[in-house]
Amino acid sequence: MRMLKRIWIHIRVFGKATQNKSDLVRWLIRRPQYLFATGFVETMLLLSGRLDPELKTLATAKAAGMANCEFCMDIATALAGMEGMTEEKLLGLRTYKTSAVFTELEKLVIAFAEAMSATPAIVSDELRDELLTHLSKAQLAELAAEVAWENQRARLNQALGVRPAGFSEGAICVLPESAAS
Template sequence: MTGTPARSISTRISTVLPRTLTNRAMAAYSRWRYGEVLDPLVAVGHHGKVTRTYALTELGVSGWKALDPGLKSLAIMAASVSIGCTWCVDFGYWEAQHGHVDPVKLHDVPVWRTSDRFTDLERDVLAFAEAETATPPAVDDALAARLTGALGAEAFTELVAIVAVENLRSRINSAMGLSAQGFSDRCEVPLGGPLAEVGEA
């Protein structure tokens, strides 16, 4: 995470980072967990407090378990696609391969309105993620009521929060100029179809 990375990273800030304990610790954990240093850590690594807050936020989010992981993955993907964060789409596709979502469904997230692969509940989750991500947010009472009834108050609250968290991630990554890091290339089913088109846009 310090010095110039071997792989070129498309960012709007230097990738040569201060040799701080925080940066070294985050780099070591990232290599252990993901096999390489995540580009967002490089992008925010110039500000120690931002990096630590980012890490603590992600640690807290990892403990949220009320919402079905498959629905959560779809909501995250819908938010990142709406914002146009190719890094988030790439990483989200890879992360969701751990038994959470059928890869074909992930391919169809950008065209979920015309795809026949989603249940009614999944369609509501996708619609909600897009509506919450819109500027200004466009969530309506009927959709919120359906989701609260189907999921329960705790899981609905988690849905609202995870979409907000993905907005934070996607907007930081997009503003920093990050692009796909190649995580989806490691999946059994390569990133393609509608998501590939989003990545090339």
């Protein structure tokens, strides 16, 4: 049921695009196998439903902010809003370590996304072990795949100049940050 809700939310968010709707598709159509592969991975991530969607959204929003991908921050904000995430959580991503709005698990998930999104990407054994006290190995694998894909997506969008599509117009947005913060 969660997967169907998440798919429905994605469809609704994509319907909100007001500009630059096909930036990425215009690039990837030149290499149909990449367009197909991208669509396949996006679909598989949507159909992966072992991890709480809000945890996925927190992790991908953190990764988007660290990569400074405007398109990714735009869509992450819209998805977070449609999934019921509070504005305090979106704004608190930069200061999550000291923020009272996040649970212990949410802080660990954000720290994991931060570690995976830094250069070099180094996730400590301690962080992984601590996450495994809250999540199954399947859930941690799903989280890692989400964050890794968000980093790939953000870098591809940055390299090709994919612009924000207006998904989150009028909303408080995920803020860019450097990987060193």
